[in-house]
Amino acid sequence: MNNGKRSYFLITTTCFGIAFLYIPMILLVFYSFNKSRIVPVWGGFSTRWYGVLFESEEVWEAVGLSLKVATVNATFAMLLGTLAGLALVRFGRFRGRTLFSGMISAPLVMPEVITGLSLLLLFITLKEFIGWPDQRGFTTITIAHITFSMAYVAVIIQSRLTGMAQDLEEAAQDLGAKPFRVLTDITLPLLAPGMLAGWLLAFTLSLDDLIIASFVTGPGAVTLPILIYSRIRLGLRPDINALATIIILAVAIGVLLAAWIMFRQQKQRELELKMSEEV
Amino acid sequence: MGCFQFGGFDEMSESAERSLQGRLLHRLGYLLQRNWRSLVLFIPFFWLLLFFLAPFFIVLKISLAEAVIASPPFTPMIDWVDEGIMHIRVVIDNYAYLWEDDLYAKTYLNSLKIASISTILCLLVGYPMAYAIVRAKHTTKHVLLMLVILPFWTSFLLRVYAWMGLLADQGTINNLLIAIGVIDEPLRMLYTPFAVYVGIVYTYVPFMILPLYANMEKLDWTLLEAAADLGAKPMTTFFTVTLPMTFPGIIAGSLLVFIPATGEYVIPDLLGGGNVLMIGRILYNEFNANIDWPVASAVAIALLLLLVLPMMLYQHIQMKQNEAE
Numbered sequence: 001m002n003n004g005k006r007s008y009f010l011i012t013t014t015c016f017g018i019a020f021l022y023i024p025m026i027l028l029v030f031y032s033f034n035k036s037r038i039v040p041v042w043g044g045f046s047t048r049w050y051g052v053l054f055e056s057e058e059v060w061e062a063v064g065l066s067l068k069v070a071t072v073n074a075t076f077a078m079l080l081g082t083l084a085g086l087a088l089v090r091f092g093r094f095r096g097r098t099l100f101s102g103m104i105s106a107p108l109v110m111p112e113v114i115t116g117l118s119l120l121l122l123f124i125t126l127k128e129f130i131g132w133p134d135q136r137g138f139t140t141i142t143i144a145h146i147t148f149s150m151a152y153v154a155v156i157i158q159s160r161l162t163g164m165a166q167d168l169e170e171a172a173q174d175l176g177a178k179p180f181r182v183l184t185d186i187t188l189p190l191l192a193p194g195m196l197a198g199w200l201l202a203f204t205l206s207l208d209d210l211i212i213a214s215f216v217t218g219p220g221a222v223t224l225p226i227l228i229y230s231r232i233r234l235g236l237r238p239d240i241n242a243l244a245t246i247i248i249l250a251v252a253i254g255v256l257l258a259a260w261i262m263f264r265q266q267k268q269r270e271l272e273l274k275m276s277e278e279v
Numbered sequence: 280m281g282c283f284q285f286g287g288f289d290e291m292s293e294s295a296e297r298s299l300q301g302r303l304l305h306r307l308g309y310l311l312q313r314n315w316r317s318l319v320l321f322i323p324f325f326w327l328l329l330f331f332l333a334p335f336f337i338v339l340k341i342s343l344a345e346a347v348i349a350s351p352p353f354t355p356m357i358d359w360v361d362e363g364i365m366h367i368r369v370v371i372d373n374y375a376y377l378w379e380d381d382l383y384a385k386t387y388l389n390s391l392k393i394a395s396i397s398t399i400l401c402l403l404v405g406y407p408m409a410y411a412i413v414r415a416k417h418t419t420k421h422v423l424l425m426l427v428i429l430p431f432w433t434s435f436l437l438r439v440y441a442w443m444g445l446l447a448d449q450g451t452i453n454n455l456l457i458a459i460g461v462i463d464e465p466l467r468m469l470y471t472p473f474a475v476y477v478g479i480v481y482t483y484v485p486f487m488i489l490p491l492y493a494n495m496e497k498l499d500w501t502l503l504e505a506a507a508d509l510g511a512k513p514m515t516t517f518f519t520v521t522l523p524m525t526f527p528g529i530i531a532g533s534l535l536v537f538i539p540a541t542g543e544y545v546i547p548d549l550l551g552g553g554n555v556l557m558i559g560r561i562l563y564n565e566f567n568a569n570i571d572w573p574v575a576s577a578v579a580i581a582l583l584l585l586l587v588l589p590m591m592l593y594q595h596i597q598m599k600q601n602e603a604e
Contacts, residue, residue, distance in 0.1 A: 010410065010414070011411070013404075013411065014408050017405075017484075020404070021430050021481070021485075024442060025433070025438070027441065038449065040444050040450045040454060041449065080322060083320075084324075087320040087324075091316065091319075096324070100320075101598070102594065103327040103331050104323070104327065105597060106331070109534070111559060112539075113563055113579070113582075114562075117575060117576070119330065121572070122334040124351060125337050146330075147326070180315050208434055210545060211544055225436050228434075232440050233548075236444055244441070248437075251432045251433045252429065254432070255425070259425060
């Protein structure tokens with residue numbers, strides 16, 4: 001920036017923007033250590049709300065269900081999303097391509113209330129005609145989550161594939177590898193980091209979803225967001241602050257770790273590139 | 280002896296079965312190798328047809344039915360009156376009801392208004408931030424980008440909850456303002472439209488910043504220097520060079536904020552209370568509290584019609600971008 005005045009403006013807005021994003025979360029963490037029952041009135045330091053949280057069986061059950069849904073969802077969404085991304089980037093034109101690419105990108109912008117309502121009505125209709133799914137809960141939530149998560153994975157895979165140089169694949173083909181062999185031995189290993197990123201994104205999206213899950217769930221299947229929502233609808237609760245603190249901490253550690261690993265890998269690659277250039 | 284023979288027979292049939300299985304597996308492997316392309320395409324395609332496209336037709340069908348007290352709580356579209364005589368019943372009353380009842384029209388307009396104003400506010404906050412991130416030095420850039428993405432990975436619900444604590448009558452902001460003597464009575468902020476705007480801007484601003492950043496990063500910034508060298512004032516440069524160049528990013532970011540904000544349910548429910556009517560909330564309540572499935576379906580179809588143009592525009596932009604790459 002050579003223009004001093006404008007850069008001053010930019011620094012200020014960025015600082016305000018970052019503060020705007022982070023102060024509410026910092027306060028959330030701060031008040032989780034509040035002794036008082038009334039959240040925004042400080043009554044001294046205490047960790048009693050963590051105790052209250054850990055004693056609640058409901059919370060543990062909800063965490064268990066949410067993690068189970070998120071894991072199964074992420075795995076299936078990764079597989080289906082990768083297949084969809086491959087088909088869209090490497091298959092050229094095929095019949096139904098417009099419909100397919102429309103269906104794959106629509107869930108990204110579809111309002112959640114519509115997705116949730118339509119999937120619930122599908123499950124109800126299916127039950128009427130073929131008797132499945134006979135009870136709504138884990139299976140229906142997971143299917144609903146896979147349907148929107150795979151779209152995000154497909155977007156990641158698509159951008160990886162378009163950014164990836166095709167020379168290795170072409171070299172393998174020139175050496176006589178059949179297309180299927182090229183896929184399993186060259187393309188998929190190269191795609192692995194993108195697939196991992198997709199898995200993580202699908203996992204988080206599933207953990208975060210309230211609306212679609214509350215439409216397609218049945219009696220007894222309470223995910224963590226559904227539990228949190230039913231508690232905070234009635235007002236502020238210090239044990240939810242404690243839960244928020246744990247979630248924020250877990251996410252921060254996860255993201256920082258991922259960033260560190262990526263940073264290391266990039267450094268390594270740069271080093272290798274430099275060495276190969278020197279040779 | 281007999282036993283032995285039987286045993287031998289069993290073994291034989293087993294090995295025959297095994298070789299059959301082996302042949303089948305071999306054949307399957309062969310088929311997979313020959314037809315893997317259609318398989319790669321078929322699995323996600325079938326999944327989406329079943330779990331994404333089919334549900335919309337069901338919603339459309341139910342929106343054309345009448346509500347009844349039964350399970351399921353709506354009339355069937357096709358009745359078999361006698362053998363072979365089909366009776367198709369299509370009711371457009373639900374749409375007529377939406378059209379006539381002021382509440383729905385008002386709610387639709389209010390949702391559009393809240394979503395548009397929030398989009399503009401996100402742009403005002405997000406644009407300078409995206410610009411600052413792009414023009415920052417290498418390390419700072421990565422740190423800032425990380426800071427923008429990080430909240431996206433934490434729970435959306437809890438980020439909305441954080442604002443409940445800030446905006447409540449006994450909340451942090453009111454306590455602070457009373458303590459420093461700016462006000463005597465707490466300001467009413469929670470359960471007002473103001474709270475809804477704050478909540479939407481807070482949770483959606485990363486969706487504005489990231490597309491803007493992606494767009495700005497590819498631009499040729501030497502054009503700005505050229506404009507300055509040719510004597511353009513900073514304001515002129517901004518309006519004639521920067522703004523037009525970043526227009527695709529502005530559109531992509533705005534659509535990513537506007538479309539989901541229109542159908543938002545959680546934020547108006549938790550921060551707006553009963554005072555802020557938004558269409559997502561009406562749909563949710565119509566379905567869960569009133570158990571009027573046909574009207575809820577009609578609301579969903581109407582919302583979809585409202586958003587279909589912006590959604591197609593977004594897809595169009597994405598496709599153009601993919602082709603350009």
